[in-house]
Amino acid sequence: MMKNKRTNTPSGSRRSFLTWLIVAAAGLIGISLAVPLAGYVASPALKRRELRWVDAGPMDDLPVGEPTQRDLVMTITDGYMEVAAVKGIWALRLATNEVTVYSPICTHLGCGYRWDAGEKEFKCPCHGSVFDLNGKVVGGPAPRSLDRLPVKIENGHLLVQYKEFKSGTKQQIEI
Ligand code: FES
Known part of the structure; x- marks a missing residue:
């Protein structure tokens, strides 16, 4: 007999x-x-996208029709680090008292450019891009106009939101 x-x-x-x-x-x-x-x-990474209005100085001493470099002194959150940064934006006060602010970064490959007061043009020393007073490309390899930054005027001061855009693209792509 078998047992189970x-x-x-x-x-x-x-x-x-x-x-x-x-x-x-x-x-x-x-x-x-x-x-x-x-x-x-x-x-x-999400925090980095948080945009703040940064004081770019008083409106009073901004000459009309002549781009002027102003320093934006700010704190940038880079990953887990907060770093102080200074960005030299270009501010152009118009006769209407409005202000256009250009990013200081050339749209070709990201160099800094200067305003040539004699020739009334922005010139990039890296590869020779040239932009007119309105930021439009008038020479060189830059694929698009200078990037404009959001701006507002409060209590006589110019406030700017600093943004960065991808260099080398025809379309403006915020990074
Ligand atoms: S980075 Fe300005 S022309 Fe190339």
Whole structure:
């Protein structure tokens, strides 16, 4: 006569159910750890996009029709670090008392450019791009006009939002 032996080892479909349960539990633990971690990693990158109005000095001494370089002194959040930065934007006061502010970065490959008061043009020393008073390309390899920055005037001061754009593209792409 044969005795029916019972063991403690799960068999067949019971074993595969347990395996599935363990995998599902591990997956849930993984997700519950990954979501806050992703938020923690991504938040500095999102913070970097936060735009602030930076004081670019009084309006009074901005000459009409002559681009003037003004320093924007600000704090930039780069990943987890806060670094002080100075950006020399170009401000052009118009006869209407409005102000156009240009990014100081050449749209070709990102060099700094200067205003040539004699020839009334912005000139980039790197590859010879030339822009007129309105920021339009009039010479050289620059693919688009100078980038304009958001500006407002408050209590007699010029306030600017500093942004950066991709160099070398025909379309303006904010980075
Ligand atoms: S970076 Fe200005 S012309 Fe090339």
